[in-house]
Amino acid sequence: xxxxxxxxxxLRKMWEGGATASQIADDLGGVSxxxxxxxxxxxxxxARPSPVKPNEKPARPAPVAKRPAAESRxxxxxxxxxxxEPVAAAPAVERPAPTPTPxxxxxxxxxxxxxxxxxxxxxxxxxxxxxxxxxxxxxDQQQPIPPAPPRRLVPAKPSAEIADKTSLLxxxxxxxRWPMGHPGEPDFHFCGDKVNPGFPYCVDHCGRAYQAQxxxxxxxxxxxxxxxxxxxR
DNA sequence: CCCTGATTCGC
DNA sequence: GCGAATCAGG
Numbered sequence: 715x716x717x718x719x720x721x722x723x724x725l726r727k728m729w730e731g732g733a734t735a736s737q738i739a740d741d742l743g744g745v746s747x748x749x750x751x752x753x754x755x756x757x758x759x760x761a762r763p764s765p766v767k768p769n770e771k772p773a774r775p776a777p778v779a780k781r782p783a784a785e786s787r788x789x790x791x792x793x794x795x796x797x798x799e800p801v802a803a804a805p806a807v808e809r810p811a812p813t814p815t816p817x818x819x820x821x822x823x824x825x826x827x828x829x830x831x832x833x834x835x836x837x838x839x840x841x842x843x844x845x846x847x848x849x850x851x852x853x854d855q856q857q858p859i860p861p862a863p864p865r866r867l868v869p870a871k872p873s874a875e876i877a878d879k880t881s882l883l884x885x886x887x888x889x890x891r892w893p894m895g896h897p898g899e900p901d902f903h904f905c906g907d908k909v910n911p912g913f914p915y916c917v918d919h920c921g922r923a924y925q926a927q928x929x930x931x932x933x934x935x936x937x938x939x940x941x942x943x944x945x946x947r
Numbered sequence: 948c949c950c951t952g953a954t955t956c957g958c
Numbered sequence: 959g960c961g962a963a964t965c966a967g968g
Contacts, residue, residue: 717960735952749961751952756959762952 715744717753725750729759880906890916892923 715721721742728738735754739747754760880903885891890905892915907916915923 734950736950746961747952748963752954752959752961755953760953 715742722753722757725753726757726759729754729762879903887914890914890919892916892919 717725724742725738728741729735729750733741735747735750739745739750742750745753879894879901880889882904884906885904888909890907890909892905893902894905895902905916905919907918909915910917910920913920913923
């Protein structure tokens with residue numbers, strides 16, 4: 715497959731929408747995850763929380779010792795004087811913003827630009843997360859929690875579903891306690907009919923609860939159990 | 948092992 | 959420009 719305009723467009727959209735390279739790849743079809751990543755980078759789309767990014771250390775010399783090809787580059791020499799990077803210097807990462815945490819003592823803040831009062835702490839965007847949401851530093855959220863209005867507690871009314879059903883609290887020894895439905899379900903209740911005297915169930919359900927034992931070999935598959943049986947949906 | 952994105956480099 | 963191979967973290 716080739717990168718037609720539509721495919722590129724889709725890649726762009728999905729990538730910026732936070733889809734993973736794999737998702738994009740098999741959504742587009744005909745390309746591998748690597749192809750998608752490669753293309754995305756070539757398009758300049760990169761930047762995305764990568765599992766293996768935050769460390770900038772490995773630089774050049776370390777990562778791979780040998781690659782069996784193309785090591786002959788005449789322009790590749792170790793310029794002895796070309797090390798403009800003092801190690802102890804402040805990291806040149808792009809975070810010029812001072813940390814919003816209360817500065818203890820020493821740091822006299824840089825001269826406030828006359829036309830820009832620094833007092834208003836603007837949320838500092840650190841990076842862009844999947845889905846395009848903006849990550850911010852820990853101290854940057856301003857009013858994260860809108861106060862909830864006070865509420866009055868109101869007794870819950872039973873849903874219409876079980877309004878006239880026999881609940882656990884309605885049980886006594888005169889009404890059938892055969893369960894209808896399954897415990898935990900919203901409409902779980904009990905049979906509630908008049909009990910077959912001497913039994914905890916109505917006549918009907920006694921017929922299901924107590925069955926004559928058939929001789930071995932002549933048994934039929936047992937009816938569904940009121941309790942303990944596997945849930946079947 | 949699976950997943951992820953980044954990078955390298957032969958084509 | 960493309961993408962397989964590889965790396966490396968979760």
